[in-house]
Amino acid sequence: MTSFGVIGGGAWGTALAQMLASEGAPVLLWARETEVVESVNTHHENTLFLRGLALSPTLRATSDLGDLDACDALLVVTPAQHMRSVLAGLDARGRPLILCSKGMEAKTRLLMSDVAAEVHRDSPIAVLSGPTFAHEVAAGLPAAVTLASADEPLGRRLAKDIARPAFRPYLSSDVIGAEIGGAVKNVLAIACGVVDGAGLGQNARAALISRGFAEMTRFGLAKGAHAETLAGLAGLGDLVLTCSSTSSRNFSLGKGLGEGRSAKELLADRNTVAEGAHSAPVVLAAAREMRVDMPIVAAVGELLAGTRDVREVVRDLLARPLKSER
Ligand SMILES: NC(=O)c1ccc[n+]([C@@H]2O[C@H](COP(=O)([O-])OP(=O)(O)OC[C@H]3O[C@@H](n4cnc5c(N)ncnc54)[C@H](O)[C@@H]3O)[C@@H](O)[C@H]2O)c1
Numbered sequence: 001m002t003s004f005g006v007i008g009g010g011a012w013g014t015a016l017a018q019m020l021a022s023e024g025a026p027v028l029l030w031a032r033e034t035e036v037v038e039s040v041n042t043h044h045e046n047t048l049f050l051r052g053l054a055l056s057p058t059l060r061a062t063s064d065l066g067d068l069d070a071c072d073a074l075l076v077v078t079p080a081q082h083m084r085s086v087l088a089g090l091d092a093r094g095r096p097l098i099l100c101s102k103g104m105e106a107k108t109r110l111l112m113s114d115v116a117a118e119v120h121r122d123s124p125i126a127v128l129s130g131p132t133f134a135h136e137v138a139a140g141l142p143a144a145v146t147l148a149s150a151d152e153p154l155g156r157r158l159a160k161d162i163a164r165p166a167f168r169p170y171l172s173s174d175v176i177g178a179e180i181g182g183a184v185k186n187v188l189a190i191a192c193g194v195v196d197g198a199g200l201g202q203n204a205r206a207a208l209i210s211r212g213f214a215e216m217t218r219f220g221l222a223k224g225a226h227a228e229t230l231a232g233l234a235g236l237g238d239l240v241l242t243c244s245s246t247s248s249r250n251f252s253l254g255k256g257l258g259e260g261r262s263a264k265e266l267l268a269d270r271n272t273v274a275e276g277a278h279s280a281p282v283v284l285a286a287a288r289e290m291r292v293d294m295p296i297v298a299a300v301g302e303l304l305a306g307t308r309d310v311r312e313v314v315r316d317l318l319a320r321p322l323k324s325e326r
């Protein structure tokens with residue numbers, strides 16, 4: 001049986017660690033904040049990022065990456081923009097890295113699998129992504145994810161060891177598709193939040209999910225993803241989840257924008273991450289370079305940059321020339 005370490009003590013790292021520890025397995029969680037380490041070890045709760053959810057006593061936390069040396073495989077759950085710097089402090093020694101963050105690196109436009117491969121050339125990579133609100137997974141509610149690895153025997157082994165009665169990984173060899181789904185859905189969740197905040201109605205939201213999925217698919221195919229991955233848990237599944245609920249930080253950010261608040265104000269002082277705000281300009285720049293049309297992502301980028309307001313971007317989206325749905 002694989003022993004797992006988890007890097008990143010935010011809501012999702014803690015929830016994954018709890019899911020893995022839920023049947024009594026020992027799991028070690030690395031957290032950057034000493035407050036998180038202390039509250040997990042002393043009170044079996046992450047009071048900073050996952051308040052109110054009781055954690056297993058077999059889940060222990062540390063602030064020393066060296067303590068993870070005893071683990072066979074590591075789940076990496078930092079915010080996307082910090083993955084490189086955190087991984088640089090790790091002695092991976094060829095152990096598998098299971099990447100669970102959703103985003104693209106702003107300064108390089110790389111996917112997380114490319115970042116991890118640059119930092120730890122000898123470690124095989126897998127990506128875990130899908131519709132998973134941390135608080136539900138930590139509470140043991142049922143969830144399913146895509147677990148993608150180009151190393152198929154490794155993927156099968158990891159899937160077997162990660163699966164729990166209420167947590168079901170589906171295997172894939174399409175790492176790029178799993179990553180693109182997670183990165184792009186966050187941007188589209190902001191757009192759906194805007195629709196909600198501005199009171200544009202449920203028809204508009206359904207249209208946006210559908211046309212947003214068309215953008216995700218165009219972008220993903222151009223990057224080498226498989227269409228069926230994008231139509232699966234890591235793409236469409238996660239898009240539907242985050243476009244439907246204020247439990248999504250990205251949706252909530254968009255709702256604030258739709259209500260007329262500025263991105264600057266909404267992003268100031270938050271200690272949780274809304275990855276779509278970082279991914280929107282990166283996805284857009286990459287799409288433009290590949291001549292992929294992503295008008296919804298572009299509109300989100302303009303709202304975040306404060307260069308246009310909601311009324312203007314909605315008017316312009318609706319006034320685009322009529323075209324075939326394909
Ligand atoms: N929360 C969820 O439900 C959920 C579900 C699936 C995937 N994810 C993804 O998991 C990743 C982590 O999100 P989260 O929800 O666990 O985070 P979070 O918003 O709960 O917590 C913020 C995290 O950022 C870290 N952080 C802040 N500044 C940092 C720095 N300078 N260097 C390194 N780390 C820093 C904090 O230590 C903390 O772990 C994101 O990519 C997110 O998209 C989240």
Ligand SMILES: O=P(O)(O)OC[C@H](O)CO
Pocket residue numbers: 102130131132133134186189238241242247248249250251273274275
């Ligand atoms: O809260 P969000 O918007 O970061 O979404 C959390 C997860 O990615 C949902 O799958």
